[in-house]
Structures are given as structure tokens and as C-alpha cells.
Amino acid sequence: MSTLGGIPIHVEPTGRPLPSSALGAGLAAILSELASLLEALRRSGAESAIDLRSLPLDPDDLDRLQRLLGTGEVDIRIEANGESRIRETAVCGLWWTEHRDAAGALLAVLIEVARVPSILSAADEDLALGAIRLRADAAAQSAEFGESPHGTT
Amino acid sequence: MDLVDFARGTALKIAFVVFFVGVLWRLVNVMLLRHRQMLSEPRRSVGAAVLGGLKGMGSRSWPHPEFIKRTVTGEALGYSYHIGLFIVILFFAPHIVFFGSFAGVRWPALPSSIITIFAVITLTLFVAVLSRRLGHPVLRRLSNFDDYFSWFIVALVLVTGLMATAHVGGPYQRILGLHILSFDLLLIWYPFGKLMHSFYIFPTRAIDGYLMTRKGAPS
Amino acid sequence: MARPETEPTIGELLDRNGVSRRSFLKYCTAMASLLALPPIAARAMAAQLRAARRPSVIYLSFQECTGCLESFTRSFAPTIENMIFNVISLDCDDTLMAAAGAQAEKARAQAMEANYGKYLLVVDGAVPTADGGVYHCAAGRTGIDLLTDCAKGAAAIVAVGTCASFGGLPHADPNPTGARAISALVPGKPVINVSGCPPIPEVITGTFLQYVTTGRVPDLDEHLRPTVFYGNSIHNRCYRRPFYDRGEFAKTFDDEGARNGWCLYELGCKGPTTYNACATVKWNNAVSFPIQSGHPCLGCAEPEFWDRGSFYSPIPTARWGKAGEVSTAEAGTLAAGAALTGVAIGAGSVVLARRRISRLQRTPQSESETHNEE
Numbered sequence: 001m002s003t004l005g006g007i008p009i010h011v012e013p014t015g016r017p018l019p020s021s022a023l024g025a026g027l028a029a030i031l032s033e034l035a036s037l038l039e040a041l042r043r044s045g046a047e048s049a050i051d052l053r054s055l056p057l058d059p060d061d062l063d064r065l066q067r068l069l070g071t072g073e074v075d076i077r078i079e080a081n082g083e084s085r086i087r088e089t090a091v092c093g094l095w096w097t098e099h100r101d102a103a104g105a106l107l108a109v110l111i112e113v114a115r116v117p118s119i120l121s122a123a124d125e126d127l128a129l130g131a132i133r134l135r136a137d138a139a140a141q142s143a144e145f146g147e148s149p150h151g152t153t
Numbered sequence: 154m155d156l157v158d159f160a161r162g163t164a165l166k167i168a169f170v171v172f173f174v175g176v177l178w179r180l181v182n183v184m185l186l187r188h189r190q191m192l193s194e195p196r197r198s199v200g201a202a203v204l205g206g207l208k209g210m211g212s213r214s215w216p217h218p219e220f221i222k223r224t225v226t227g228e229a230l231g232y233s234y235h236i237g238l239f240i241v242i243l244f245f246a247p248h249i250v251f252f253g254s255f256a257g258v259r260w261p262a263l264p265s266s267i268i269t270i271f272a273v274i275t276l277t278l279f280v281a282v283l284s285r286r287l288g289h290p291v292l293r294r295l296s297n298f299d300d301y302f303s304w305f306i307v308a309l310v311l312v313t314g315l316m317a318t319a320h321v322g323g324p325y326q327r328i329l330g331l332h333i334l335s336f337d338l339l340l341i342w343y344p345f346g347k348l349m350h351s352f353y354i355f356p357t358r359a360i361d362g363y364l365m366t367r368k369g370a371p372s
Numbered sequence: 373m374a375r376p377e378t379e380p381t382i383g384e385l386l387d388r389n390g391v392s393r394r395s396f397l398k399y400c401t402a403m404a405s406l407l408a409l410p411p412i413a414a415r416a417m418a419a420q421l422r423a424a425r426r427p428s429v430i431y432l433s434f435q436e437c438t439g440c441l442e443s444f445t446r447s448f449a450p451t452i453e454n455m456i457f458n459v460i461s462l463d464c465d466d467t468l469m470a471a472a473g474a475q476a477e478k479a480r481a482q483a484m485e486a487n488y489g490k491y492l493l494v495v496d497g498a499v500p501t502a503d504g505g506v507y508h509c510a511a512g513r514t515g516i517d518l519l520t521d522c523a524k525g526a527a528a529i530v531a532v533g534t535c536a537s538f539g540g541l542p543h544a545d546p547n548p549t550g551a552r553a554i555s556a557l558v559p560g561k562p563v564i565n566v567s568g569c570p571p572i573p574e575v576i577t578g579t580f581l582q583y584v585t586t587g588r589v590p591d592l593d594e595h596l597r598p599t600v601f602y603g604n605s606i607h608n609r610c611y612r613r614p615f616y617d618r619g620e621f622a623k624t625f626d627d628e629g630a631r632n633g634w635c636l637y638e639l640g641c642k643g644p645t646t647y648n649a650c651a652t653v654k655w656n657n658a659v660s661f662p663i664q665s666g667h668p669c670l671g672c673a674e675p676e677f678w679d680r681g682s683f684y685s686p687i688p689t690a691r692w693g694k695a696g697e698v699s700t701a702e703a704g705t706l707a708a709g710a711a712l713t714g715v716a717i718g719a720g721s722v723v724l725a726r727r728r729i730s731r732l733q734r735t736p737q738s739e740s741e742t743h744n745e746e
Contacts, residue, residue, distance in 0.1 A: 049411035051404075054652055056609045081395030099398045105657040107402035110411050118415070119397055126393060157645070158680065158691070166692035169703075170710045177714025178721070185722040187729065246619050247688045250638055254689035255703035259638075262619040324594070325605055326645045333688070 026057055027065055037113040038093055047114040049097075062109070069094060069111075076120065082107070086117050156330025160337060168340035175344025180352060196369025209362015210355050230282050237275030238307070241268055241314075269318060276311050279304070303346045309335040382459060382584075383422030396422075406578045406653060407600050420585050421459075427584060428487040429494055430480060431465035432522060434508055434515045435542040435551055436497030439570040440533035441467055446656075447573035460492070460580055477511050484525050492583065493526035495519065495554050498535040498542045502550025516557065523558040528589050530564045531555065532576055534672055537565035537595070544678035555596055562589045565596040567648075569672035574653050575601045593647065595675065601653070606643035606669050609651035612636070625666070636663060640684035642671030 030050065037048045052062060070090030078084040082101040089096055095112040112118075122130075197205070216224050242248055246262035253259035283304055286292050313332035316322045343349065365371065380388070386396055397418055404414040433441070445468075462468065463483035464476070471479050484491065499515045500507035508515035523529060531554040534540040542551035555563040566579050579598050582590045590598045607613065615621070615635040622629035622636055635641070643651075646669050650661040662669055668684070671677045681689070681696025690698040 047412065051411045053405055053658060054408055056611050056613065056651060058611045061611075078394060078398075080392050080398055082398075084394075084398055099402060107398065108405045108411075110401070110405075112411075119394055119401075123393055155675075157687075161688065161690055162692045165690050166706070169690075169706060173707050173710030174714040174717065177711045178718040181715050181718025182721055185719060186725060246616075246621065246637070247686075250686045251688040251690070254686070255698045255700060257700035262621075264619040265617045320605075320608065324647075325607075329645070329687070 026055070027061055027068070030055070030065060031068070034091075034094060034111065034113065038091070041093060041113050041115070047112070047118060049110045049112045049114075052109040052111065066096065069096065076117070078119065084119070086112070086119075155326065157326050157333065160330045160333035164334055164337045168337035172340040172343055175341075176349070176352060179344050179349060183353070191364065191367065193368050195367055197366050199367070202363045202367040205366025206359040206361075206363035209365065210358045213358045213361065227285065230278055230285065234275050234278040234282065237271050237278065240271045241275060241311075244268065265318065269315070272311060272315050272318075276308070276315065279308050279311065283308075299346045302342070303348050306335065306339045306342055307348075310339055379425050381422060382424050382426060385426070386422070403578065403581055406574050407582060408603075408652070409600075417585055421581075424584050424587065426459060426461045427527070428463045428483055428491040429460045429580075430463060430483055430491055430522060430526075431468075431494045432496075432518065433466060434495065434497030434499045434519070434536070435549065436533060436535050437541075438467060438496075440496040440536075440576075441465075443570035443573045444532065444576045445573075447577040459584055463487075463491075474511075480522075484522065488525040490527050491525065492580070493522050493529045494532055495529060495536045496532040498539045498551035498553060499557055500542065500549035500551050501557075502548070507549040519554070519557060523561050526561060528562045528564060528583065529554060529558055530566060530579060530583075531596075532566050533571055534567045534569045534674075534677065537567040537597070538675040540569065541678055543676075563596055564589060564592065564598060567595070567597055567602070567673040569670075569677075571673070572601075572649055572653050572655060575649055595647075597647070597673075601649040602647040602673070604647065604649075604652075606646045606648060606651050606663070607641075610643055610663055611651070612663060630666060633666075636666075636668040638686050639668045640682065640686055641668030642674070642677075642683075642687065643669040645687060646671040646674050648673040 033050065037050075040046050040048065052065075057065075072088030072090050072092065074086075074088035076086040078086070082099070082104070084097070084099045086098075087096045088094070089111075093113060093115065095114065095117050097108075097110045097112050097117065099107040099109075101107055216228050240263070244261075244263040245268045246265065249259050249262050286296055286300065286304075310332065313328060313335050317325060317328040317332050320328075322328050339348070397414065400418040400421065401411060401414040404411055404417055409417065431441075464480040466476060469476060469479065499505070499519055501516055505514035505516040510518070531537045535542055535551075536554045539547075539551050539553045542549060543553070553565075555565065564579060564583070566576055568575070578601065579590070582598065582600065590600065593599050593602050595602075607616070610616075612633060612635050615633070616637055620629060620632075620634040621638045622632075622634045623638055624630065625639065630636075630639075637643075641663065643663065650669070651663070654661045654664070670683050671680070681691050685691075685697050690703070692698055693702050
């Protein structure tokens with residue numbers, strides 16, 4: 001175990017035991033689909049996602065799937081015109097993502113397969129805008145104190 | 154009005170009428186035509202002959218021991234696909250709903266997956282039966298339009314039914330419409346082709362058995 | 373009202389309104405989910421949508437109950453702070469606009485003139501055509517006249533609801549007003565049918581969104597409905613499908629099967645012959661849909677759904693009766709009548725055959741073939 005990557009993340013399963021169901025075939029299909037998406041991510045870096053609302057699931061199945069995947073270590077909340085919650089599952093690389101609108105209504109439920117969910121990373125344009133803004137701020141600051149921003153005093 | 158509406162409406166009504174008119178026509182015809190007079194001295198009583206008739210229905214439905222080697226393939230094929238057809242026709246849930254809609258009674262159904270398996274097996278046997286008919290030199294010479302057309306129409310109902318359940322070949326209602334329409338055609342053809350055997354087979358075997366016993370021969 | 377080419381793109385409008393990249397991406401993820409696109413397509417869609425310009429929309433209502441518009445205004449999409457008004461420009465709608473009477477007529481005329489050849493015409497309701505179209509008149513014009521006029525300059529027409537798509541309730545037998553579907557009245561114009569009674573709100577807005585994003589009429593099925601929403605039958609996407617496959621059916625609305633949530637096929641569910649997104653997009657923010665609430669699908673998104681017998685008679689029922697279904701007595705009477713006719717024909721043919729045999733027996737050359745009398 002010479003590198004950090006060699007340390008596995010192990011999450012203890014918690015919560016109620018899973019109810020047995022006669023409708024398990026759909027869930028099994030989702031799980032094996034997720035497994036192959038994870039392998040694809042590792043192999044080629046291809047990110048993907050499963051749209052849980054497009055699947056003909058029993059209303060209880062979603063709940064069952066969520067408990068099956070468990071809860072991981074990361075829990076992200078985004079405030080962007082309504083709340084988005086991205087929770088890592090007990091399976092690394094699988095992110096349980098829920099987008100809500102400003103009124104709190106659910107817009108989308110996905111399982112994202114990614115090292116980090118893409119919505120988090122800043123876009124190039126935004127980085128450029130950020131840099132412009134900081135430079136402007138810095139210019140404003142230095143104008144206030146009468147110093148050159150690159151001055152060495 | 155689309156195909157389904159036509160198939161389960163007007164077309165079904167016409168088929169229904171033709172079926173009943175045709176079946177009764179042919180049954181009455183056979184019953185009332187003059188029969189061959191029995192010239193031999195009666196060897197057994199009428200009671201024994203009736204029993205012989207009942208026995209004949211059974212014994213003639215089984216291969217004769219002497220010919221069993223030659224006929225067993227055909228008989229096994231025939232029996233198998235008949236059983237398959239009965240299961241598919243009588244125990245598929247939508248069929249029960251269909252028959253129940255005018256018969257007024259419904260009965261328990263088998264799971265669709267089991268029905269699908271039976272339907273596929275039956276269709277396979279159907280193909281085997283046709284290839285046997287085409288491959289067998291004697292059978293081929295004996296075959297006429299009726300043999301091929303009756304085969305075709307039953308196979309058509311089977312194939313369209315499988316297509317409808319598997320959702321292939323087009324929108325479900327179009328395939329369902331074709332399925333019901335092919336069943337309507339089957340009903341219309343029924344009294345005039347070999348499918349009529351379903352009405353003749355047991356009475357004729359019984360009558361043969363009766364006559365044989367009356368004449369003192371084994372039934 | 374004029375919409376010159378300098379009209380800002382949707383992206384520019386969003387930036388102006390301070391909509392962040394993440395909230396827009398989130399919106400696109402929701403819309404991709406709605407359009408049954410793979411979730412990963414949301415990013416491409418976001419790029420396309422940002423570059424697009426809002427089309428002008430003119431909304432007309434004919435023989436309808438306003439249920440479609442009620443549905444439309446309940447879409448979750450516009451609740452993202454007027455998102456829908458950033459995507460389309462609803463320039464004229466008799467029900468929603470503040471203007472009335474002559475002002476409303478003028479507003480429509482202006483919108484049509486300014487965007488001639490480019491506007492999207494949205495119609496709900498069927499149009500009565502009997503007796504010169506007098507069953508729908510507004511501002512001294514018949515509905516058919518108004519539709520023909522507005523259709524001329526439309527880039528495409530969206531028929532919202534089953535009445536506009538297929539005639540719906542006004543078209544039901546005996547159709548006293550001669551109501552017809554929009555697609556039958558605007559020859560040569562691309563028509564998108566968004567059927568349903570009413571259509572799912574998100575399906576209406578999703579269709580607009582798809583049109584705006586791609587700038588063209590989407591892929592349509594044989595009934596001119598967008599295949600993304602109408603490509604699958606309710607039955608194929610129904611969560612109760614496993615019960616159908618296992619042959620487990622509710623027989624009444626209060627039996628064991630109904631309580632266990634079994635398949636409603638035998639209670640008349642039209643799911644197998646109905647193409648719509650109810651089973652996936654669902655209703656009221658994806659809370660439920662009819663089958664989930666324990667009621668069979670009525671098939672409201674299909675042509676002539678009013679004229680197909682009882683909502684509660686299963687799909688494979690014989691229907692030649694007056695009430696749509698064949699009663700056992702009716703079938704029995706018909707069968708008995710047919711059987712008696714068969715007996716009569718059979719008996720008649722036997723008489724003829726016997727006569728022919730007797731005639732043959734009298735001629736000496738046929739003696740060898742003679743059958744003996746019974």
C-alpha cells in the first residue's frame with residue numbers, strides 16, 4: 001500500500017434491511033448497467049449518467065435502489081435557481097443527483113458516473129470572467145491606496 | 154375507425170355469422186345425407202356397439218401397434234402442436250378476455266411468458282409439419298389447396314399474435330388489428346376447409362367404432 | 373412587436389437576467405430528461421439553446437374547454453423564473469393576454485405581420501366546418517377563416533390537445549358541428565400534434581423547447597406526434613407491466629388484485645394501444661399518473677378515443693353492438709340465428725342431393741354407382 005490510491009474507501013452499510021420484492025429484475029439491470037459504466041469511466045474517462053425518471057420503475061424501486069447504493073462521504077448542495085443535491089453513494093464514482101426548482105419541485109433525478117460531477121467544475125468562460133473581475137477589483141483597490149498593483153513597496 | 158375497430162367489429166360479426174352458418178350447414182348435410190345400408194347380419198347388440206363406438210373414439214386416436222414405427226413422427230408432431238394451440242388459444246389472458254366478452258364467462262390465465270414459450274414451440278412444430286408435408290413424396294401428392302391454405306391461415310394467426318406480444322413489425326394496434334383480422338379470416342374459412350375436422354373427428358370415429366362392433370369386428 | 377435579426381439570443385437574454393451557468397445547465401438536464409435524451413446530451417443542448425433566438429408564438433383556441441391551456445400553464449418548466457418566456461415569445465393568446473376585443477385582434481395582426489413566415493402557430497380545439505363554419509365565430513369571422521388566415525404565415529403549427537390533433541370530443545359521433553382536426557385544414561403546412569386530453573404540461577413545453585433548440589419540426593410518428601414523447605406505449609413503460617406479463621390482473625376496482633396494484637388490463641386499460649409519456653414524465657411534477665392511482669388508461673391521446681366503446685371494456689372485446697360491446701345475449705341470438713340458417717341451408721342442400729341421387733338411380737347406366745337405400 002505504497003500510494004494513496006491503494007487505500008480503498010470502505011463504507012459500512014447502514015439502515016434498514018432491504019425489503020424483498022418480486023419486481024427486482026429492473027433493479028438488477030440498473031446495477032449491472034452502472035457497473036459497466038464505472039468500468040468505462042476507468043478505461044476511457046467517459047462520464048455518463050442514468051436518468052432515473054425515464055425508467056419504468058415501481059415507485060418503491062427508487063427508494064430501494066437508493067438504499068442499495070448507500071451513502072458515501074461527499075454531500076454537495078448547489079444553490080442555483082433552486083437547490084441541487086449531489087451525494088456520493090457508497091460506490092465511489094456514483095453520484096446520486098437531485099435537481100430541484102426554486103419552488104422545491106423535483107426536476108431530475110440522476111445517477112452520475114464521474115470522478116467529480118461535471119456541473120461542479122468551473123467553465124473556461126467563467127474562469128476568464130473571474131480573472132477580469134479580480135483584476136478590476138485589484139485595480140480599484142490599488143487606486144484607493146495609490147499603489148501600483150505590481151509595486152514592491 | 155382503424156384496423157382494430159374493424160377487425161373486432163364489423164369483420165368479426167361477419168366472420169361469426171359465416172362460421173355458425175357454415176358449420177351447421179355442413180354438419181346437417183353430413184347427418185341427413187343417405188347412409189350406406191348395413192347388409193351384414195348384426196353380430197353384436199346395439200348396446201355393445203355403442204360401447205364399441207365410444208372405444209373407437211379412443212382407440213382410433215392412438216397409432217395402431219402394427220404401423221406405429223411408420224406413423225409415430227407425424228402423430229407426435231400433430232399431437233404436440235394441437236396441445237400447443239389449445240394452450241395458447243385458451244389460456245392467454247387477452248384471449249380469455251376476448252372470448253369472455255361475448256361468452257360471459259372468464260377463467261384463470263397462464264402467465265404470458267409461458268404462453269409465449271408455447272406459441273414459439275407450436276410455430277416451430279408448424280414449420281416442421283409443413284416441411285414434412287413438402288418433403289414426404291406421398292404426402293406431397295396427397296396435398297391440395299385446402300391443406301396449404303388451412304396451414305397458412307392458422308400460422309398467420311400465430312405469427313401475428315407473437316408479433317403483437319413482442320411489439321415488432323409496427324405499432325401494436327396495427328399488428329393487433331392484423332391478428333384479429335386473421336382470426337376473422339380463420340373463422341370464415343373454418344367450415345369450408347379441413348379445419349372442420351374438429352367437428353367431424355370424434356363423431357366419425359364413434360360411428361366407425363359402432364358399425365365395426367355391430368358387424369363383429371374389433372373397433 | 374417587431375423582431376429584427378438583432379433580437380438577442382436566448383443565452384444573451386439569460387445572461388442579462390443573471391441566470392447562472394449552473395442553473396441553466398440544471399434546467400437543460402431536466403429538459404434532456406424530459407425529452408428522453410441521454411443525460412449527457414444536456415451539455416450539447418445547453419450550447420444549442422444559448423445560441424438560439426426566441427420564436428414568436430401565436431395561440432388560437434377553437435372548440436375546446438381550455439383544459440389544454442390550463443395544463444400548459446402548469447408546466448414545471450416556467451416555474452424556473454419565467455424560463456418559458458425566455459424560450460418563446462407568446463405574442464398573442466386570447467385567454468392570457470390583457471388586451472381584449474378589437475385590441476386583441478390588432479395585437480394578433482401586428483404579431484403576424486412582424487414575424488410573417490417565422491412565427492409558430494399554436495392551436496387548441498377542433499374547428500367546426502359544418503354549415504359554413506358558423507358554430508365558431510369571433511369578431512365576425514368563422515374559426516375556419518381565422519385558422520386559414522393565421523396558418524398562411526406560420527413556420528409550423530402545433531396542435532395542442534386531442535381536439536386540435538384528432539377532433540377529440542367535438543368530433544365524437546354524431547359530430548353535429550362537423551368538427552375537424554387542424555392537420556386536415558391546413559394543407560401543406562407542417563403540423564405537430566401534441567395530443568392528450570389534456571396533454572402533459574411538460575410535453576407541451578418540451579415540444580416547444582425541442583423546436584426552438586433544433587430550429588425544425590421534430591421527428592413525428594404516423595399521427596404527427598413528436599416521437600420523443602409519443603414513441604412508446606403507456607403499456608411498454610408501465611411499472612405495472614410485470615403483473616401483465618405474469619398474468620396477474622385486477623378483476624374489479626376493489627378486489628385483492630386492485631389492492632395489490634396488479635395490471636388493470638381487464639378493467640379496460642388502453643395502455644397497450646396508447647402512445648404518450650404518462651408512465652415516465654407523469655403528472656403534477658411527476659407525482660403520479662392514472663394507472664399509478666389505480667385507474668385504467670382511457671387512451672385520451674389516441675384518435676377517436678371517445679368512440680371506442682366503454683372506457684372500462686378491455687381492448688380485445690368484440691364490439692359490433694350498439695353500445696360498443698357485444699352482450700352475451702346479443703352474441704347468442706346472432707349465433708342461434710346463424711345456426712338456424714345453417715341448418716336450413718344444410719337441409720335444403722340434402723333435399724336437392726337426394727333428389728339428384730334418385731334421378732340418377734332411375735337411369736340404367738348409373739346402376740353400378742347406386743347407393744342402396746337405408
